[in-house]
Amino acid sequence: MDIPMILTKRYEGSEWTLKGDNYSGLTWLSDTPKPTAEELQAEWAQVEYETACDRVEVDRQVAYRETADPIFFEFQRGDMLEQDWLDAVEAVKVAHPYPVDPSTVVPEPEIVPEIVVDEVVEDGA
Numbered sequence: 001m002d003i004p005m006i007l008t009k010r011y012e013g014s015e016w017t018l019k020g021d022n023y024s025g026l027t028w029l030s031d032t033p034k035p036t037a038e039e040l041q042a043e044w045a046q047v048e049y050e051t052a053c054d055r056v057e058v059d060r061q062v063a064y065r066e067t068a069d070p071i072f073f074e075f076q077r078g079d080m081l082e083q084d085w086l087d088a089v090e091a092v093k094v095a096h097p098y099p100v101d102p103s104t105v106v107p108e109p110e111i112v113p114e115i116v117v118d119e120v121v122e123d124g125a
Helices: 003-010 037-077 082-095
Strands: 016-018 026-028
Touching: 003 016, 003 037, 037 082
Parallel strands: none
Antiparallel strands: 016 026
């Protein structure tokens, strides 16, 4: 868990210091209540997801400028087909996919193996 990242994104404007990278090193300087370690941990997956999405956006913008935009301008001049440009845009999206939003992940049900007991049948004869 990245405590500074969580505090920066979820407690904007709050003042704090952190010695080391553990919750025990967090000194809360704001008038608002200090978040608990459990509250920070609960925010971590979503903050990590949002940060990864931000990186994807930046990476896509760079890739669009380098690959798809030149093809778009050639398409505008009539030197390339629109489909060439659309294919370049799709290639950027495939190369830089968004991560899975943890709030949409449904945990798979636990599969408990069935216990089969062999029956012993005694012959009464």
